[in-house]
Amino acid sequence: MTPAFSSWQAFFAMGGYGFYVWLAVAFTLIPLAALVVHTRWQRHRLLADIRQRQAREQRIREVKIKRAAQVAKGDRA
Template sequence: MTPAFSSWSDFFAMGGYAFYVWLAVILTLIPLIGLVLHTVLFRRRLLAEIRQRQSRERRIRDAKSKKAASEAAGESV
């Protein structure tokens, strides 16, 4: 088995087609990196919104239970 390129400079030159090959590589990697970045940022934002909503629901539930407890204590006295 023989290597396709005899040196690193031959590899980067891609047999004279380096511009087209590396342009294709870059134009493939940029959208993939953008997609991964978008996914990570969207996930963080979504999790923050979920935490905020759960905190709000917990505060509402606590306020309702506190109100119900104070009404029950006021009626029994």
């Protein structure tokens, strides 16, 4: 089995088309990396928003239970 390129320099030159090949690779990998970063950032924000809403709903439930207990005792707030 023989290698396709005789040296690393030949590999990066890609038979004279290295500029276009590596430009295409960059135009592929950069948006993919940006997509991964954006997806992770969005996931983090979504989970934080869910935690915030759950905490708010828990506080609302606690206030309702407290008011219901006060009404049951006869104390009107």
